[in-house]
Amino acid sequence: MTAATLVPERMRLxxxxxxxxxxxxxxxxxxxxxxxxxxxxxxxxxxxxxxxIQPIGAPYTPPFTxxxxxxxxxxxxxxxxxxxxxxxxxWPLGILVVVIGIAIGGAVGAIAGVVGGWLDxxxxxxxxxxxxxxxxxVAIAIVAFLGPGTTNMLIGISIxxxxxxxxxxxxxxxxxxxxxxxxxxxxxxxxxxxIATRHILPGVVPTLVVLASIDIGSAILTISSLSFxxxxxxxxxxxxxxxxxxxxxxxxxxxxxxxxxxxxxxVLTIVANLAGSGVRNLMLRR
Amino acid sequence: xxxxxxxxxxxPHTPPQHRADPTSSSPVVAISxxxxxxxxxxxxxTVLHSLDLDIQKGEVLGLVGQSGSGxxxxxxxxxxxxxxRSRPEITGSVSVCGTSVIGASARSMRNLRRNxxxxxFQDPMTSLNPTMTIGHQVLEAAGTKAEALRLLALAGISNxxxxxxxxxxxxxxxxxxxxxxxxxxxxxxxxIIADEPxxxxxxxxxxxxxxxxxxxxxxxxxxxxxxxxxxxxAGEISDRIAVMSAGRLVEIGPAATILSSPKHEYTxxxxxxxxxxxxxxxxxxxxxxxxxxxxxxxSDEVFDTFVQPxxxxxxxxxxxxxxxxxxxxxxxxxxxxxxxHDVSLAIADGESVAIVGESGSGxxTLLRIIAGLxxxxxxxxxxxxxxxxxxxxxxxxxxxxxxxxxxxxxxxRERLVLENVPSSxxxxxxxxxxxxxxxxxEILRVHSRDLSGGQRQRVALARAAIVxxxxxxxDEPTSALDAWMAATVINLLRRLRKRVGMSMLFxxxxxxxxxxxxxxxxxxxxxxxxxxxEANQIIHNPQNEYTKKLVAAIPDLxxxxxxxx
Numbered sequence: 001m002t003a004a005t006l007v008p009e010r011m012r013l014x015x016x017x018x019x020x021x022x023x024x025x026x027x028x029x030x031x032x033x034x035x036x037x038x039x040x041x042x043x044x045x046x047x048x049x050x051x052x053i054q055p056i057g058a059p060y061t062p063p064f065t066x067x068x069x070x071x072x073x074x075x076x077x078x079x080x081x082x083x084x085x086x087x088x089x090x091w092p093l094g095i096l097v098v099v100i101g102i103a104i105g106g107a108v109g110a111i112a113g114v115v116g117g118w119l120d121x122x123x124x125x126x127x128x129x130x131x132x133x134x135x136x137x138v139a140i141a142i143v144a145f146l147g148p149g150t151t152n153m154l155i156g157i158s159i160x161x162x163x164x165x166x167x168x169x170x171x172x173x174x175x176x177x178x179x180x181x182x183x184x185x186x187x188x189x190x191x192x193x194x195i196a197t198r199h200i201l202p203g204v205v206p207t208l209v210v211l212a213s214i215d216i217g218s219a220i221l222t223i224s225s226l227s228f229x230x231x232x233x234x235x236x237x238x239x240x241x242x243x244x245x246x247x248x249x250x251x252x253x254x255x256x257x258x259x260x261x262x263x264x265x266x267v268l269t270i271v272a273n274l275a276g277s278g279v280r281n282l283m284l285r286r
Numbered sequence: 287x288x289x290x291x292x293x294x295x296x297x298p299h300t301p302p303q304h305r306a307d308p309t310s311s312s313p314v315v316a317i318s319x320x321x322x323x324x325x326x327x328x329x330x331x332t333v334l335h336s337l338d339l340d341i342q343k344g345e346v347l348g349l350v351g352q353s354g355s356g357x358x359x360x361x362x363x364x365x366x367x368x369x370x371r372s373r374p375e376i377t378g379s380v381s382v383c384g385t386s387v388i389g390a391s392a393r394s395m396r397n398l399r400r401n402x403x404x405x406x407f408q409d410p411m412t413s414l415n416p417t418m419t420i421g422h423q424v425l426e427a428a429g430t431k432a433e434a435l436r437l438l439a440l441a442g443i444s445n446x447x448x449x450x451x452x453x454x455x456x457x458x459x460x461x462x463x464x465x466x467x468x469x470x471x472x473x474x475x476x477x478i479i480a481d482e483p484x485x486x487x488x489x490x491x492x493x494x495x496x497x498x499x500x501x502x503x504x505x506x507x508x509x510x511x512x513x514x515x516x517x518x519x520a521g522e523i524s525d526r527i528a529v530m531s532a533g534r535l536v537e538i539g540p541a542a543t544i545l546s547s548p549k550h551e552y553t554x555x556x557x558x559x560x561x562x563x564x565x566x567x568x569x570x571x572x573x574x575x576x577x578x579x580x581x582x583x584x585s586d587e588v589f590d591t592f593v594q595p596x597x598x599x600x601x602x603x604x605x606x607x608x609x610x611x612x613x614x615x616x617x618x619x620x621x622x623x624x625x626x627h628d629v630s631l632a633i634a635d636g637e638s639v640a641i642v643g644e645s646g647s648g649x650x651t652l653l654r655i656i657a658g659l660x661x662x663x664x665x666x667x668x669x670x671x672x673x674x675x676x677x678x679x680x681x682x683x684x685x686x687x688x689x690x691x692x693x694x695x696x697x698x699r700e701r702l703v704l705e706n707v708p709s710s711x712x713x714x715x716x717x718x719x720x721x722x723x724x725x726x727x728e729i730l731r732v733h734s735r736d737l738s739g740g741q742r743q744r745v746a747l748a749r750a751a752i753v754x755x756x757x758x759x760x761d762e763p764t765s766a767l768d769a770w771m772a773a774t775v776i777n778l779l780r781r782l783r784k785r786v787g788m789s790m791l792f793x794x795x796x797x798x799x800x801x802x803x804x805x806x807x808x809x810x811x812x813x814x815x816x817x818x819x820e821a822n823q824i825i826h827n828p829q830n831e832y833t834k835k836l837v838a839a840i841p842d843l844x845x846x847x848x849x850x851x
Binding site: 179180181182183184185186187188189190198199202203 | 657658659676677678679681683686687688689690691692700701704705746749
């Protein structure tokens with residue numbers, strides 16, 4: 001018996017590599033990277049070789065030339081240690097911004113979608129108002145008004161972060177409410193509140209999880225931008241955005257001092273986005 | 287994939303070769319020993335088993351079978367369009383118009399499709415590009431505008447010049463299917479593969495499309511592979527009929543012979559399960575369990591063929607002078623669409639009434655107003671609640687009417703709680719209702735999204751029956767099912783009605799189904815009731831012109847029997 005297929009040999013090989021199984025493994029790998037960063041955050045004091053605040057060696061030691069693997073900065077602090085502590089301050093903040101955004105936006109969207117009528121109009125016009133404002137500028141204005149610092153930065157970004165979620169949740173609620181299973185529940189005599197909590201809102205959760213996981217990357221980027229502008233925790237605390245900004249002037253003399261925290265932001269954003277895509281792929285498969 | 291896309295434009299346009307020798311007697315399609323394995327959800331299954339089949343030049347072959355019988359897979363194999371992700375493994379030999387399909391390069395398959403094949407799919411709305419005018423789409427296949435116009439006219443589209451610039455959504459379903467046909471016959475293909483081309487259409491439109499296909503076949507002398515689940519449709523235009531079951535060809539022969547004296551038990555079962563206008567109403571519809579997981583209904587039940595409610599019977603549904611208009615936003619501002627105009631309908635307690643009509647006739651709107659899911663602009667609709675619980679509805683897509691993340695027992699319990707059934711009776715009621723629809727208790731722990739299509743239908747029925755409703759409203763519950771499942775659902779509904787004594791209002795586009803299930807039939811057209819009468823009288827002695835047209839459009843097997851005798 002001669003076995004032949006419609007697909008040429010080369011494509012079959014590619015399909016084997018990029019097929020279902022390996023794509024699932026890839027998704028889990030990306031989520032694993034996310035978990036790895038979380039571990040770094042938790043165990044930062046154990047991983048970091050030196051104190052991030054105290055000078056420990058000669059200033060401007062280049063990377064890979066001494067026991068300070070990534071070199072030292074302008075006053076002789078270990079760049080690697082500052083990177084690790086920078087990750088520790090930025091990463092949870094990114095997750096927190098998204099969690100707060102979902103809490104506020106999800107509540108607003110769910111109430112608007114479920115209750116409808118004038119309340120829907122009111123909440124959505126407020127949402128539109130926030131969406132119309134340039135989010136980063138408003139966040140900067142709020143933090144500038146409240147004063148720099150981690151908590152204020154969290155407040156500032158969270159205030160502009162929720163409207164997006166409100167929109168999505170309301171849309172999902174509306175599309176679920178038009179499904180036959182909701183009509184069937186109405187025919188069964190289920191009350192409005194119970195229809196919302198039992199037959200509509202659980203259906204929004206998968207969408208929210210996917211959105212949130214994809215959103216963490218851009219939250220991290222926004223946090224780092226604000227920190228770059230000096231609106232985060234004041235020095236000498238280690239922060240990726242601030243470290244890149246403070247040393248930007250030495251780019252030509254000691255490139256590693258501003259570039260390494262910048263690369264840190266890049267890597268964190270990529271890891272968050274990859275994990276987001278991984279979560280989406282796995283959820284879509286269900 | 288990238289390989290397929292890359293040389294799309296560079297492939298030379300080879301002229302069709304099949305026209306070179308019109309007297310050639312070699313078959314257009316020659317299949318021998320074909321075996322197809324597909325991988326779904328990690329499991330590799332043999333979908334087609336050692337299949338031998340020829341389609342002669344100019345022949346129409348009807349390929350008939352249940353869903354899952356492999357008939358669509360065969361069509362896709364001929365076109366070389368089996369999806370890569372199901373990792374098709376094909377053995378045997380398949381030649382289409384002299385080209386060996388198995389192991390052919392992407393380019394030669396594309397040339398084959400371009401030059402020798404035409405395809406008509408089930409749903410013209412999803413097969414046409416919504417962002418392109420139909421003229422443009424036909425032009426892609428036809429080459430020149432003159433040819434495109436000729437094809438549109440050939441496909442029976444009147445005023446092709448004005449329709450040329452129309453977008454698919456501006457055309458009716460029947461016209462859209464004609465556009466698909468115009469594209470399929472472009473370049474006079476040697477073979478047209480039609481996959482359920484009339485299933486999504488109303489009966490009268492189906493009739494027109496079947497007539498058109500028959501006409502085109504004689505004009506163009508091309509072969510047609512007509513894939514359908516409906517023996518009636520296959521019988522209408524096929525020279526030969528091939529019957530498939532579970533990936534095997536069980537019987538093939540001249541259409542008249544297959545329909546009048548089928549040899550294989552599967553073909554006989556398929557014929558028997560077809561609900562026709564002469565089906566015996568007093569008995570359960572025959573259902574055959576050939577390898578499926580669907581339990582059959584006891585066949586010793588007898589149903590009443592006609593219930594004449596007493597003149598003073600209390601009314602279960604009383605609708606008076608109901609009108610409803612929808613506003614439709616179009617290019618030229620808001621238009622109003624009159625869905626219902628001055629409709630009155632009374633259903634007596636215990637009576638079963640079917641509403642029939644084509645899409646857009648307002649039958650579903652009427653049902654939804656009665657159900658309370660839609661409010662009327664004018665008039666009164668009321669459902670009496672003096673007997674039994676609130677009304678229940680069975681939806682066209684029963685699966686979608688179950689909340690996906692709830693377990694079956696949660697779904698059933700919810701209704702018991704809301705009907706104030708004492709919780710001590712829960713267990714008994716649940717097991718009773720599951721037994722009624724033929725499901726075991728193990729299903730209670732399953733989330734409804736994990737149920738099979740047939741199980742969902744049954745759970746939806748169990749939910750409706752667990753507390754007998756005053757009236758059961760059914761919105762096309764059988765139209766998405768093949769003959770077996772439809773027969774099973776109809777039997778269940780009739781059994782429910784017999785046990786529970788509820789009234790029933792059944793919306794369907796299928797007159798044969800309406801006749802079996804209903805005492806009275808209401809015929810609707812363009813938002814108005816045109817005829818109401820006893821079921822058999824409406825079918826066998828219609829008075830209204832529109833009803834006559836509807837009845838005449840139903841594909842029937844009787845002519846085939848005449849041919850054979």
